Amino acid sequence: MLRQPKVGAAQTSPTLPTPAQGVRFTTPIVETPGIVVLASWIWRLTRFLVALPFRFPVLVATVTVSFAAWWWLGWPGLAGLWATAAVTSLVWWRTWPDSYRTWVTLRMLAWWRHVFVYRRHWQPVLVISGLAESYQERRYLPRIRRVTCDTWADRVRVSLVAGTAPADFEHRVTELAHGFAAPSCRVIANGPRDITLEFPRHDTLAEPIDAFPMTHYVELDALPVGRREDGSPWLLKLHGTHVLVVGVTGAGKGSVIWSAVRAMLPALADGTAQVWAIDPKRMELAYGRDLFAQHADDGESAVALLERAVADMQERAQRYAGKQRSHVPTTDDPFVVVLLDEVAFLTAYHPDRDVRRRAENAIATLTSQGRSVGFAVLAALQDPRKEVMNLRNLFPDKVALRLDEASQVDMVLGEGARERGAEAHLIDPTFPGVAYVRLEGSPAPVRVRAAYVSDDDITAMTEVYGAGSSSDGEAS
Ligand SMILES: Nc1ncnc2c1ncn2[C@@H]1O[C@H](COP(=O)(O)OP(=O)(O)OP(=O)(O)O)[C@@H](O)[C@H]1O
Ligand SMILES: [Mg+2]
Structure with a gap:
């Protein structure tokens, strides 16, 4: 139940001019009840906790498994778990050094690009390119869900806000590419509110391609x-x-x-x-x-x-x-x-x-x-x-x-x-x-x-x- 609105001081003060004197009105100030504020905070916290494993799956899994090991097996159990993880990555590094280096490098690169390129420039680029409304309303800003990198491109997974469609981003690829200093941008629609923006980090077609070897196999439609x-x-x-x-x-x-x-x-x-x-x-x-x-x-x-x-x-x-x-x-x-x-x-x-x-x-x-x-x-x-x-x-x-x-x-x-x-x-x-x-x-x-x-x-x-x-x- 909402309380009766409290009427602001502006209307009751005898020192202020009355409407009859032809001066402006002030909107009454309505105080939100404390219970509603509390419920709203609880709702936000629950939503954040539920979304956490989806947003940071590796981090949440690591913390959960570590906590479980400590809870059931105590400190030796936790140390054993971490030692196993360290030995596994050492074996991976020694056995498949290229794959390990690539994995680590690409994950670090993805983190760096997420924080210093995409998150940092996200709001201004989207506002200037007309894909978000204003600098104040962060609620209406499409949200970056994840950034991944492979050897040639960054992929930024984005949740769209209601009222925008993947086509709106497709029509702004030039501005997006320019905004994030990429040679081009491609929009991949994963769903009506879920897209991936693909930004190449360099021009992969800059070098001429030699004629392909002649083969004995032909597919006339490919x-x-x-x-x-x-x-x-x-x-x-x-x-x-x-x-x-x-x-x-x-x-x-x-x-x-x-x-x-x-x-x-x-x-x-x-x-x-x-x-x-x-x-x-x-x-x-x-x-x-x-x-x-x-x-x-x-x-x-x-x-x-x-x-x-x-x-x-x-x-x-x-x-x-x-x-x-x-x-x-x-x-x-x-x-x-x-x-x-x-x-x-x-x-x-x-x-x-x-x-x-x-x-x-x-x-x-x-x-x-x-x-x-x-x-x-x-x-x-x-x-x-x-x-x-x-x-x-x-x-x-x-x-x-x-x-x-x-x-x-x-x-x-x-x-x-x-x-x-x-x-x-x-x-x-x-x-x-x-x-x-x-x-x-x-x-x-x-x-x-x-x-x-x-x-x-x-x-x-x-x-x-x-x-x-x-x-x-x-x-x-
Ligand atoms: N795929 C390619 N990669 C690298 N260089 C190329 C490629 N295609 C063409 N070239 C270079 O560009 C030159 C012109 O190409 P090409 O003769 O195919 O052009 P064209 O479009 O057929 O022009 P025109 O209309 O005058 O016949 C070639 O002589 C070659 O040196
Ligand atoms: Mg020709």
Whole structure:
């Protein structure tokens, strides 16, 4: 029961002016009953104690076990426990020194980064980036639950306050990365109110990646073409989709294309996959011509190649109709990759209007109907604007290498990609092959770097695999 509010002195004092004199009113002061204050403190203490094992599991376990040992076995028991722990860590250190050093170093680093980087700058960075309201209201500040470190990144687990969503953080990744002096920031949603912010401590993609070794095994829907920022392989799906690779001149489109071809080599050799290549610049693909089942380099022959691909695709679709809904690569029905370097040459820059129209029709037909019958288009493009390439939405998967303007990022990777941290327009020109991609099942763009396939690598590829691939139907 609340007591009757005590009316403040301001209203009773005869020396103060009355409302009739036209001066301000003062709000009455209500005193919270002592029992309510006490209950609130007990509630807070209980909540703190219940949450403690979840917030500091190692610390709580150590204290509890030590206390139990002392309680049951006395001081000798406690000393024995600590001696066992010391011997165990000594054995670990002597037997697996690297693992021990890494574990200890990373835990110390995590503690240091938690205290001196994240906790210290948390409130100002969140307030300034618009993710928390004010400096006074700590209740409405998302709470850091835990900081962990591995060899390349810090991971900050955060409990969100009611009314904010993981997407709010995704839209502020640039500010967060800047605020904590990290090269980038990625948001991983663990639940509606629980996220992990991943801050790399250095740029893991700064060094070029050599071409991957040629293997005998190929997965056409997961071709290893480079590395992701977290060190895991960047796997490009080609079978069952179409891929558009966009970047200014010198951005490294060639390395994406050649890494994909390199990863497909065993399938090219056994005839379950074919590459039909169009190379208007006569530079990019000419080196590996022996690897391609068909090849074209001028407008007329390129359109003829595309129209042949459309005819084959439609013939296959006719055969599959009512019998088969998806494609399985075989030597009779191989997976066909139509490789188009600088697709705008055919769709926008070619002087012959008829060539442009036919090329556009063929590409549109292939990209809209080819996926389920084993035809994929892998195209490279410098300028993603609509007037240059109005077919870009027919490519389900896109790779954004270095771009000219910020506005082009969303054109390539889709609405909101730039807000979520895909800063393709800011990629360092001295890092060709670095790109942003969107992976299946996640709206957050991922930074990757393609492996660099040098001219010598291509020569070696043609020497090993060139003779094995079919060269029937050479178009040029
Ligand atoms: N993944 C990579 N790693 C390191 N260096 C690379 C990578 N890709 C390309 N390069 C370097 O950048 C140069 C230009 O790359 P590339 O020819 O692939 O660019 P491009 O985007 O195809 O340009 P263009 O549109 O002019 O054909 C290459 O000669 C090479 O030296
Ligand atoms: Mg090129």
